[in-house]
Amino acid sequence: MSVILKTEKLRVEYPNRESRQGRKVALSGLDLEVNAGEVFGFLGPNGAGKTTTMNVLLGFLPPTSGTASLFGIDVRQPIARQRIGYLPENTYYYKFLTAEELLRFYARIFGLTSAEADRRIAELIQLVELGHAAKRAIKTYSKGMQQRVGLAQALINNPDLLIFDEPTSGLDPLGRMKVREIIQRLKNEGKTVFFSSHELGEVETVCDRVAIINQGELKVRGSVADLVERHQANLEKVFLDIIGYQPQPVS
Amino acid sequence: MNTVWALSGVVIKELYRRKDFYVLLVLTGLITLAAGSANFFNDAKIVVYLKDLCLLLIWISALVIAVGTAARQIPAEREQRTIFPLLAKPVTRWQVILGKFLGCWLACGLALVVFYAFFVVVTGSREHHWPLLNYFQALWLQWIMLGVVIALVLFGSIIFSAPSANATICIVVVVGILLIGRHLNKVALQQPEPLQTLIYVVYFLIPHLEWYDVRDLIVYDHALISWWHCGLATLYGAVYVLLFLFVAWLAFRRKRLSV
Numbered sequence: 001m002s003v004i005l006k007t008e009k010l011r012v013e014y015p016n017r018e019s020r021q022g023r024k025v026a027l028s029g030l031d032l033e034v035n036a037g038e039v040f041g042f043l044g045p046n047g048a049g050k051t052t053t054m055n056v057l058l059g060f061l062p063p064t065s066g067t068a069s070l071f072g073i074d075v076r077q078p079i080a081r082q083r084i085g086y087l088p089e090n091t092y093y094y095k096f097l098t099a100e101e102l103l104r105f106y107a108r109i110f111g112l113t114s115a116e117a118d119r120r121i122a123e124l125i126q127l128v129e130l131g132h133a134a135k136r137a138i139k140t141y142s143k144g145m146q147q148r149v150g151l152a153q154a155l156i157n158n159p160d161l162l163i164f165d166e167p168t169s170g171l172d173p174l175g176r177m178k179v180r181e182i183i184q185r186l187k188n189e190g191k192t193v194f195f196s197s198h199e200l201g202e203v204e205t206v207c208d209r210v211a212i213i214n215q216g217e218l219k220v221r222g223s224v225a226d227l228v229e230r231h232q233a234n235l236e237k238v239f240l241d242i243i244g245y246q247p248q249p250v251s
Numbered sequence: 252m253n254t255v256w257a258l259s260g261v262v263i264k265e266l267y268r269r270k271d272f273y274v275l276l277v278l279t280g281l282i283t284l285a286a287g288s289a290n291f292f293n294d295a296k297i298v299v300y301l302k303d304l305c306l307l308l309i310w311i312s313a314l315v316i317a318v319g320t321a322a323r324q325i326p327a328e329r330e331q332r333t334i335f336p337l338l339a340k341p342v343t344r345w346q347v348i349l350g351k352f353l354g355c356w357l358a359c360g361l362a363l364v365v366f367y368a369f370f371v372v373v374t375g376s377r378e379h380h381w382p383l384l385n386y387f388q389a390l391w392l393q394w395i396m397l398g399v400v401i402a403l404v405l406f407g408s409i410i411f412s413a414p415s416a417n418a419t420i421c422i423v424v425v426v427g428i429l430l431i432g433r434h435l436n437k438v439a440l441q442q443p444e445p446l447q448t449l450i451y452v453v454y455f456l457i458p459h460l461e462w463y464d465v466r467d468l469i470v471y472d473h474a475l476i477s478w479w480h481c482g483l484a485t486l487y488g489a490v491y492v493l494l495f496l497f498v499a500w501l502a503f504r505r506k507r508l509s510v
Contacts, residue, residue: 055508058338058339059338059339060335060338061507078341078342078343079341082341086335088332088335088339090332092332092334093333093336094265094333095331096265097261097264101264105260105261106336106340108257109253109254109257109340109341109342110340110341111253150336153336163339
């Protein structure tokens, strides 16, 4: 099975703004491997280093040391991002554009021909059920509709690897279910999905493997079924055990 | 280049979906028409003042559009975080800078064409002659000058995170160059060393935007500038555009971006 996403001894340090001395270690020697065709959940409490890892994978941040690659290409090369789709946690899009214009803009960036772009945009608008609003400015959309535009833009280039940062954050139950359906459909099409989430039930449902990080260090990595069997508990309990959560007695 | 054109298309769409351009165009039109309808001091040559006023308004409006549009491009991308889905595509930071520049410059070019079309109609209806080549030279040189201004503002927008601070500083610098740039060498002569050398260095380093102000050519019906000189001015402007874009890219590629 080919490795699509790989990090080796990945380390990221920031200048420590609070103490003005030393440096804050956001990631420390992270080793990850995501294989083609799997849905991989990337878990950790807030501040664990999930977003920093994604920032490195997407080329926003240079690693302090170690390497990260997509499809065997160093993430610092823009071409490494040719076959990926990225869905940010929040809706960061040009709100003065319509959904159709936004998708056409990204299609041009990926070098799709006009005919290909037309076909792909029609498919995606249908997939995310935005046909009725495709010619309206994004600023007039609800949060759920904006998240669906985000999903469509992440798929515009028919990517082989999808990187989703908390894809169901802020969505209502129906929206979450639709996102889960889309992830499942992508998996059936043989796509690789790498996503972070705090919704552990959702992760348990759709993921083949997970990695749990805490304070910048990889704590555990393995298949969901193995982890659940080994700990004799559901994923939420496994997660809490691994990050060392101690419940406080209620007074 | 496809990416650069796509990025510039978004900038142009943003400009014509905002109200700034229309407000400035209507304001210029209203002031010019109001001034044109008045008869100051029974002067038969009122059309000269009218042309002067209209061109001044066009210069101010174009500068406001250029600085306002360019100053908010990169900061708005970072503040609204649209930079992240963009850079998650196979897009380099140089392409972002180039696309933003091209978009702002083309948008200003379109705005200038609309402003000059209005100017030609107003003055032509009064004077009944149409020195179109003179108008073209004035428009072209102003557009080149705006290119230098936009590149400077884009560079500023990487250094200063607040668009308002960047716009104010850049307006002061540009107006300063337009008003006193040509006199700096004379000022230097009257200064003791090392101030003299310092002012001379500034004189030779700054882009001489005042060279592109050929309003008098139109107002007083002067002869055409030689096309050779126009070409040299274009080349001079292009060098400064590339220089500012290059330093903007150097600064931008070092910026740490985190979602």
